[in-house]
Amino acid sequence: MSARAYYAPKGGLPPQSDLITDRAVFTNAYAVIPRREFSDIVASYLPFWDKTRLWVIARPLSGFAETFSQYIMEVQPGGGSERPEPDADAEGVLFVVEGEIDVTLDGAAHHLTPGGYAFLPPASGWSLRNNSEKTARFHWIRKAYEFVDGIDVPDPIFTNENDISPFSMPDTDGKWATTRFVDPQDIRHDMHVTIVTFKPGGIIPFPETHVMEHGLYVLEGKAVYRLNQDWVEVEAGDYMWLRAFCPQACYAGGASDFRYLLYKDVNRHAALGGFGRSA
Template identity: 80%
Template sequence: MRNSAVPARSYYAPRGGLPPQTDLITDRAVFTDAYAVIPKREFSDIVASRLPFWEGTRAWVIARPLSGFAETFSQYVMEVLPGGGSDRPEPDPSAEGVLFVVEGEITVKLGGASRKMKPGGYAYLPAGSTWSLANRGRSAARFHWIRKAYEAVDGIDAPDALFLNENDIEPIPMPDTGGRWATTRFVDPDDTRHDMHVTIVTFEPGGVIPFPETHVMEHGLYVLEGKAVYRLNQDWVEVEAGDFMWLRAFCPQACYAGGPGRFRYLLYKDVNRHPRLGGFGR
């Protein structure tokens, strides 16, 4: 459970709009063979999408499967206006989902029960589940929606639905870091029913990943708070709250928190499964 001494968390949420005509075109946006960075300025009105069977809603699609790049997941930042939502949100019965609320309040109905989710709220929605979502509040709600085709394993049950809140969970410090680097886990890492993890990673000012992680897991990293300098492949990249990073498998990655406050991000990774042989989608 949460320690009352832990400061309250903050969550960056995009607002849309359009940069003024006086702005320079030059930006930090980059797409390489190993990684992509989508700065917060790119979350403009003209790049938002509308989705079937969603009312009063727009979505910024910030990751999707691409051959030769990140192949396991898609990620949206959803904005649902008061009275909006969907009774048919997920069109793919093979898709599991994670919702993470950064602003406002949503009501998710699953299995006949309705649950209100506020900032910091996390939901795991199993593949094949029937759920709906509504904004019954007076202001816009914004949340992340991460989707992945669930990889079932013979002899292992599918995971159950989960509704949690980050603010009720104590972050787990990484060993030998003096508490400067910690992870908030919503799922037990030893639970092999799950084939993806969505966590919150927190660095105190000056905290570092002290080596270039190079591994099979794909990543989506949305910066919730603070700023940092990331080492991605052979490049140094500055990132701040509202930016998104998309990392291909085996892209070397490290960082140090570079601001006066905490650096925190929402992290996706695929886990607990054998790599597919013979090509993606086999």
């Protein structure tokens, strides 16, 4: 499989000549953060990370993401962290879109290049360093792992999407495919991070409405995406958040593949609250 292109933000600031109006929207069912919003003035910094800044594109918040956070990390040469994750119960997924990083876990170093994927179990004590001469940019998705008595915590995973054959969705002639880094039937995992690919003209032919919360970062191409009752144009570098049960559909309208990095929560009972019961 040939290497893929991945959009990565570079920061900066739109010129004073730009129009203010664009596609940014925040509703109680979904949000769209267009790629030009990833400017210097909205970048953040983290404790114990050096030569590093990030864009927080999802976080647990009333009326927004409930189950996860998602960052786009930008690590300069020599930068990184020996104490990256402060929450011992947090699991993580890293996905590299530009440059190279080295992730060390249990004394073993794992070198990740564009398309590189890492699953990091809770309390795994990993560390990260950019040992190259170029800036590295990668997604970091974090979730509080939902432990289940009698089920083991998943093992670490280090791989690259270019080494995985996408799974074509049934009855689509290969126009809609999913790259899966984890076996969907592995009940140890309570989140999936996949890559969804649509060939030009490919569609989601019905409004998906389901319990999984979604975070979608567009890696490549463009499309018209159905979010609740609205159709929204999206392109490489845009981010979408969808609340559980928000209807969604897609029409890939560009000249090249439309691809996005997808988060969803899976494989756990719904927490029962209200009606006189605690969660």
